[in-house]
Amino acid sequence: MRAFVVSDHGVPPKIKDLPEPVPGPGQVRIRIHACGLNFADLLMAKGTYQETPAPPFTLGMEIAGVVEALGEGVTAPALGSRVAVFEGSGGLAEAGVFSAARCVVIPDSMPFNEAAGFLxxxxxxxxxxxxxxxxxxxxxxxxxxxxxxxxxxxxxxxxxxxxxxxxxxxxxxxxxxxxxxxxxxxxxxxxxxxxxxxxxxxxxxxxxxxxxxxxxxxxxxxxxxxxxxxxxxxxxxxxxxxxxxxxxxxxxxxxxxxxxGYLKWAPERLAASLADLMQMYEAGQLLPHIGAQRPLSDAADALELLRSRKVSGKVVVTI
Structure with missing residues (x-):
């Protein structure tokens, strides 16, 4: 699979071919459709974010896609579920493994590009x-x-x-x-x-x-x-x-x-907040604004748009 990889801090990330990951206990593998970029991705590429993984790693904290494999002990979300996930990295790739507990099932009415920039x-x-x-x-x-x-x-x-x-x-x-x-x-x-x-x-x-x-x-x-x-x-x-x-x-x-931080010390409050937001979205009260959208092959350009602050709303990479 293709992934946008940071080989070392301060070195520009590049598209690389990696083996498809296998989900471990408590994880799911997701076929990624879109990845929302965040300012933290820029800091992570430089190694200055407070929770930066050791290189090499795949950038992308916020993704949306379809669950295609379950790790040991996982019963939900079900295979084929449309989900959004926020995790530390791994989103700028064709597939990734993520914690099942962090998956949020998204409404059928929510496109993947909006879901990837929502959470x-x-x-x-x-x-x-x-x-x-x-x-x-x-x-x-x-x-x-x-x-x-x-x-x-x-x-x-x-x-x-x-x-x-x-x-x-x-x-x-x-x-x-x-x-x-x-x-x-x-x-x-x-x-x-x-x-x-x-x-x-x-x-x-x-x-x-x-x-x-x-x-x-x-x-x-x-x-x-x-x-x-x-x-x-x-x-x-x-x-x-x-x-x-x-x-x-x-x-x-x-x-x-x-x-x-709420994922660690108050996950129930974060979950309740996201549930409220999904209800607001389904009721038509929220209209996500995507300022720019780029394919995975142009992920570097998408990061530059974010860095330059030339666009309004969310920058999203489609996979």
């Missing part, structure tokens, strides 16, 4: 906004990186939860995508005085930040007393340092959030 993006925003930030109807939600893979889902889910959403993104095209996803207000990150514009709108009650850098600093200064800043990631490459005295004086919370 992490929507799962991150749903748990972050409900479980950690405790977003309430009528609050003002500020989303930084609002046209990115996770940011756009935060806009969509925040609007669905009854928040007044302020979306921050770069350029008119991305702002239009955020507006279509439910943003009440849009701000161009390239031209705006972010703090001043957010304050003029009444300030932020909750800040959702997947970017870091100067945007986080400006957003913190525009957060209302009693507000919550939720740290999702650092797409800018700049990890901001938070002055604790600002948190104290303004009575605000800085909250860390790592969706993958």
């Amino acid at each position: 992490v993006a929507y799962g991150t925003s749903h748990l972050a906004l409900t479980d950690r930030a405790r977003l309430q109807k009528g609050e003002r939600l500020l989303v930084l990186g609002a046209a990115g893979g996770v940011g756009l889902t935060a806009v969509e889910l925040g609007a669905a939860m009854g928040a007044e959403v302020i979306a921050v993104a770069r350029g008119a095209d991305k702002l239009a995508v955020a507006k279509a996803a439910g943003a009440t207000h849009v701000i161009d990150s390239d031209t705006a005085d972010l703090r001043a514009e957010v304050k003029a709108l009444g300030g932020a009650d909750v800040v959702y930040d997947a970017v870091g850098g100067d945007g986080f600093k400006a957003a913190m200064r525009a957060t209302n007393p009693g507000g919550r800043l939720i740290v999702i990631g650092f797409a800018s490459g700049d990890v901001p340092q938070i002055p604790a005295n600002h948190l104290l004086v303004k009575n605000i919370d800085a909250i860390g959030f790592y969706w993958g």
Whole structure:
């Protein structure tokens, strides 16, 4: 089978021929139809992600496909099931073995390309906004990186939860995508005085930040007393340092959030969140946005699109 393999950290990944894997106890083999890319894939290729496998390994954390073989002790999902899976690696390949316990059966109405970009993006925003930030109807939600893979889902889910959403993104095209996803207000990150514009709108009650850098600093200064800043990631490459005295004086919370961590310490909450999201999808309340799609042979180009942040929504590789 073909797979997109990292032979060593810092060396560009390449398509290689590998033997098809055999599922072990508790695993299933999946014929992969699509793989959703995440910012963590870029970090993993460089060896800087917090959970990077030892090379060689196949990139791709988030996949969708069909179960074609069961390992010892596995009774579900059944052979032939359409599933989505989030695991550490292995997705940019024609087949892979994954933990049966992590498989989520997807609705027949959900195409594989949407399913491959669904779990992490929507799962991150749903748990972050409900479980950690405790977003309430009528609050003002500020989303930084609002046209990115996770940011756009935060806009969509925040609007669905009854928040007044302020979306921050770069350029008119991305702002239009955020507006279509439910943003009440849009701000161009390239031209705006972010703090001043957010304050003029009444300030932020909750800040959702997947970017870091100067945007986080400006957003913190525009957060209302009693507000919550939720740290999702650092797409800018700049990890901001938070002055604790600002948190104290303004009575605000800085909250860390790592969706993958719930797999280890609160899997039941993650499962409940995904079940809610699947119901919302089937009810037509969620409309996943795929910004770009490439075949496996162009996986390097797909990663470059993600790195350059030239597309809105999710980047997906079809197998």
